[in-house]
Amino acid sequence: MNITAVQEWQVLEQKALDGGGKSKIERQQAAGKLTARERLGMLLDKESFTEIDRLAVSPFLQEKEFTDGVITGFGTVNGQKIAVYAQDFTIKGGSLGKRHAEKICKVMDMAARVGCPIIGIIDSGGARIDEGIHALAGYAQIFKRNCHYSGVVPQISIILGPCAGGAVYSPALTDFVFMTESISQMFITGPQVIEQVAHQKVTKEELGGAQVHATKSGVAQVICATETECFDKVKALLSYLPSSYLDEAKHAQRENTPPKTRTENTAHISTLVPINPNQAYNIKNVIDNVIDDEFFELQPSFAPNIIIGFARLDGMVIGLVANQPFVKAGTIDIDASCKAARFIRFCDSFNIPLISLVDTPGYLPGVEQEHNGIIRHGAKLLYAYASATVPKITLVLRKAFGGAYIVMGSKELGADFNFAWPMAQIAVLGARAGVTIMHGKAIAAAPAEQQTNMQEDLEQKYTTEFLNPMTAAEYGYIDAIIYPDETREQLVRALQITRDKVEPRPVRKHDNMPL
Numbered sequence: 022m023n024i025t026a027v028q029e030w031q032v033l034e035q036k037a038l039d040g041g042g043k044s045k046i047e048r049q050q051a052a053g054k055l056t057a058r059e060r061l062g063m064l065l066d067k068e069s070f071t072e073i074d075r076l077a078v079s080p081f082l083q084e085k086e087f088t089d090g091v092i093t094g095f096g097t098v099n100g101q102k103i104a105v106y107a108q109d110f111t112i113k114g115g116s117l118g119k120r121h122a123e124k125i126c127k128v129m130d131m132a133a134r135v136g137c138p139i140i141g142i143i144d145s146g147g148a149r150i151d152e153g154i155h156a157l158a159g160y161a162q163i164f165k166r167n168c169h170y171s172g173v174v175p176q177i178s179i180i181l182g183p184c185a186g187g188a189v190y191s192p193a194l195t196d197f198v199f200m201t202e203s204i205s206q207m208f209i210t211g212p213q214v215i216e217q218v219a220h221q222k223v224t225k226e227e228l229g230g231a232q233v234h235a236t237k238s239g240v241a242q243v244i245c246a247t248e249t250e251c252f253d254k255v256k257a258l259l260s261y262l263p264s265s266y267l268d269e270a271k272h273a274q275r276e277n278t279p280p281k282t283r284t285e286n287t288a289h290i291s292t293l294v295p296i297n298p299n300q301a302y303n304i305k306n307v308i309d310n311v312i313d314d315e316f317f318e319l320q321p322s323f324a325p326n327i328i329i330g331f332a333r334l335d336g337m338v339i340g341l342v343a344n345q346p347f348v349k350a351g352t353i354d355i356d357a358s359c360k361a362a363r364f365i366r367f368c369d370s371f372n373i374p375l376i377s378l379v380d381t382p383g384y385l386p387g388v389e390q391e392h393n394g395i396i397r398h399g400a401k402l403l404y405a406y407a408s409a410t411v412p413k414i415t416l417v418l419r420k421a422f423g424g425a426y427i428v429m430g431s432k433e434l435g436a437d438f439n440f441a442w443p444m445a446q447i448a449v450l451g452a453r454a455g456v457t458i459m460h461g462k463a464i465a466a467a468p469a470e471q472q473t474n475m476q477e478d479l480e481q482k483y484t485t486e487f488l489n490p491m492t493a494a495e496y497g498y499i500d501a502i503i504y505p506d507e508t509r510e511q512l513v514r515a516l517q518i519t520r521d522k523v524e525p526r527p528v529r530k531h532d533n534m535p536l
Contacts, residue, residue: 037075037087041111049111054182054204055248057092057109060142063252064105065096074124081119081152086112089120090145093128095137098259104132107142110182114146117188121149122159129166136265138175140255143192144182160187167194172370174265179255180205180241181248183225193240196367197258197319200231200241201251207234232322239323239356257317261331261338263371270373271338291505294380294418296444298451303347304328304378307418311509316341319364324356326385329364334376335513337520340368343378344429346419353425354385355398362401369409374516377430380419382451400535403428407435408532412519414512417441417490417499423449432498437522438515440508441490441499448487452480455487 038058040046046056055063061070072094078085090112095104106125108115125141132139148156167176171194178192179199184207192198192207200207208229215221215228227233234241243258245251263271290310295302305328308316318330326349332341342361344351368375384390384399406413406428414437415430426447432439441447448455456464456479464475493499503511 033076033087040088040109041086041113045111052204054110054144056111057107057142057144060181060248060252061092061096061105061107063249064140064142064255065098065103066100070094070096070105073128077120077124079118079120079149079152081155088112089118089124090115091117091121091124093124095128095131098256101259101264102135102137103140103259104128104135104137105140105142108145108182110144110146113149115144115182116146116149117156117159118149118152119155119159122156122162126162126166129163129170133166133170133173136174136267138177138259138262138264139170139195140177140179141191141195142179142181143184143188144180145188146183147186147188157187160191163191164194167191171196172266175262175371177255177258179251180207181251182206185209185211185229197243198234198241199243199245199251199255200234201245201248202231204248205231207240235320236322239320239360242319244322258331261317261333261373263373266371268372270371272336290508294442294444294505298420298446301347301350304343304345304351304380307378308332308341308343311512312339312341320360324354324360326351326354327357327361329361331373334509334516337516338373339516340364340373340375341378342375342430344381346380349385351381351420352383352385353381353399353402353428354390355393355395358395358399358402362405365402365405365409369405369411372411374412374414374519375409375430376512377413377415377436379415379417379421379426379429381422381425381429382420383423383425397535399424399428403434404534406430408526408534409435410522410524410526412437412516412522414438414515414519415440416503416508416512417445417447419445420451421445421447422451432500435524437519438501439499440501440503440511440515441493442505442508443490443502445490445502446484446488447490447493447499452483452488455483456480459483 040056049056072092074093076087077089078087079089088109091106091108093106106128129139176195177197178195180192181201181204184192189207189209206225206229212223212225212228215223231244235244243254245254290307293302293306312332312334314333316330316332326345328343328345330341332339365375384395413430413435430436456476460479464472467475490499490502494502
């Protein structure tokens with residue numbers, strides 16, 4: 022063995038492990054940020070990381086900096102295999118050049134071949150200016166893989182520093198984006214450019230901080246207060262996800278913990294939903310009374326009038342979509358349509374059954390909604406439900422009116438089981454709107470002192486004749502009317518029946534979803 026060669030290799034290995042050096046690491050820590058290797062240590066199981074391309078260097082720079090600003094490899098999270106790359110801000114600001122991009126592409130390609138999730142930890146100043154077109158081409162190569170491997174393996178982006186310019190499109194193409202307050206920023210053009218071009222002054226945090234993307238843009242699915250919390254939540258999310266599209270939805274083993282009984286889980290569910298159809302309530306309380314344990318909610322602050330997230334029901338992972346009557350009466354607007362549609366598409370890509378809890382009076386009316394494209398965006402939700410082939414189970418709790426009834430997993434869009442509570446109202450319109458359209462002229466022609474009583478009588482008649490689930494059940498649009506305290510039991514049975522469902526689709530190159 023050539024001792025000199027071994028010693029030289031050991032020196033290079035140590036230099037690669039030291040990143041950008043002590044001073045730059047201290048600067049990173051002073052900014053309240055962990056180093057790339059510290060982050061990998063928090064994310065991955067102990068001693069599970071296998072690094073590749075540690076001694077990679079840029080072919081365009083004279084000074085060799087090993088890893089070229091990104092650490093790549095494979096490891097496990099709670100025993101589940103993952104591919105990971107972590108940009109190292111201590112080396113050239115984590116900027117992306119030719120070799121840097123090649124490393125990321127290499128680990129992504131391997132992840133697709135072996136069938137495991139891809140996690141990217143983003144902390145980068147963007148494209149490396151002195152590598153010019155090579156850096157731009159590198160981003161394009163990554164974007165192409167984000168697209169090609171979409172629906173093949175889950176892709177997760179963790180933003181733990183700057184992510185600007187064209188670099189933002191890789192996270193935007195992935196399935197889930199995590200951000201941490203105070204240290205995460207995403208924007209196409211930075212504050213300086215905006216001030217020069219648009220004469221608007223804005224800080225990085227105001228422009229593209231975590232809260233902006235949690236509440237306004239909808240780019241981020243999960244926001245955390247610290248990096249530690251961020252990695253804990255990534256681990257929690259992975260516990261719900263299969264490794265690839267070839268895997269079935271996860272099912273928890275219940276060797277020591279028996280499934281909850283109906284009386285333990287849903288004894289008080291009927292008290293959580295007011296009988297008065299105009300009274301608001303929090304659908305999350307209903308969710309918590311039906312599922313096994315915790316609900317992993319996504320995008321809680323964006324379009325909060327619809328709820329999405331993962332849960333377990335009798336051990337099986339499910340994707341849950343629910344109207345939220347506590348916000349905007351549970352109406353469906355543009356943001357809610359886009360939010361739910363993308364979640365449904367993810368669940369369908371990775372064989373995760375869908376359960377929909379419906380209580381909505383319809384789409385949100387208004388000139389702004391119409392002009393901003395509620396027709397186009399609302400069609401996304403319809404398309405997502407209609408094209409999904411995973412088990413689909415829908416429960417109407419209270420209101421399901423008009424087009425909103427149709428798009429929220431109705432039988433006609435291919436739901437496998439549709440249930441309704443006895444108090445459910447399924448109709449084209451609510452009582453007041455329906456009576457106004459059908460009898461408005463007659464009421465207006467009546468003596469003034471009789472109009473109020475006439476309106477109320479007609480509304481009561483309309484409610485009795487139309488606002489109940491009986492007609493829907495008679496014609497098979499509702500499979501069964503169930504008592505509230507049977508909810509969990511009926512949903513579990515439906516999941517068990519549909520677990521091995523196969524639903525072929527027409528042969529074609531690809532569909533054309535409204536975008």
